[in-house]
Amino acid sequence: MGKLKDAAIGQADLVEYLNTSSDVAFELRCLERLSAIGFQCQHGGSYTDPATKKTRQFDLRAQKSHEKLRVRCAIECKSLNESFPLLVMCAPRHADESFRELMLSYHPDMVE
Numbered sequence: 001m002g003k004l005k006d007a008a009i010g011q012a013d014l015v016e017y018l019n020t021s022s023d024v025a026f027e028l029r030c031l032e033r034l035s036a037i038g039f040q041c042q043h044g045g046s047y048t049d050p051a052t053k054k055t056r057q058f059d060l061r062a063q064k065s066h067e068k069l070r071v072r073c074a075i076e077c078k079s080l081n082e083s084f085p086l087l088v089m090c091a092p093r094h095a096d097e098s099f100r101e102l103m104l105s106y107h108p109d110m111v112e
Contacts (some may be wrong), residue, residue: 026079027059039064039073051096 018025031043039062049056060075080086 023077023079027077030075030077031060034060034062034075037064050101 027043031041034041041063042061044057044059045061046055046057048054058074059077060073062073062075064071078086
């Protein structure tokens with residue numbers, strides 16, 4: 001673990017932190033890149049989990065349509081580095097806690 005600095009934190013230090021280390025800054029960079037390639041995005045919000053009925057938060061939602069295809073993504077942003085890794089724990093899960101959802105829909109007039 002690194003030693004803390006004795007010097008006072010100034011405005012430049014805060015700006016540097018927000019531009020390089022902040023999770024929110026990373027989310028905004030992801031939002032900017034997704035928007036640049038044509039996704040319509042929503043940054044931050046909450047929803048009710050359909051399985052647990054608990055309120056959950058999301059970082060980004062992104063949607064892109066092309067002719068008959070529409071892609072929707074729920075994105076969890078993690079700004080990882082060597083001193084802040086992501087630990088994935090393998091533990092037995094109840095079937096109600098372990099699922100994924102794929103939803104397909106179509107408009108009858110668009111099917112050939």
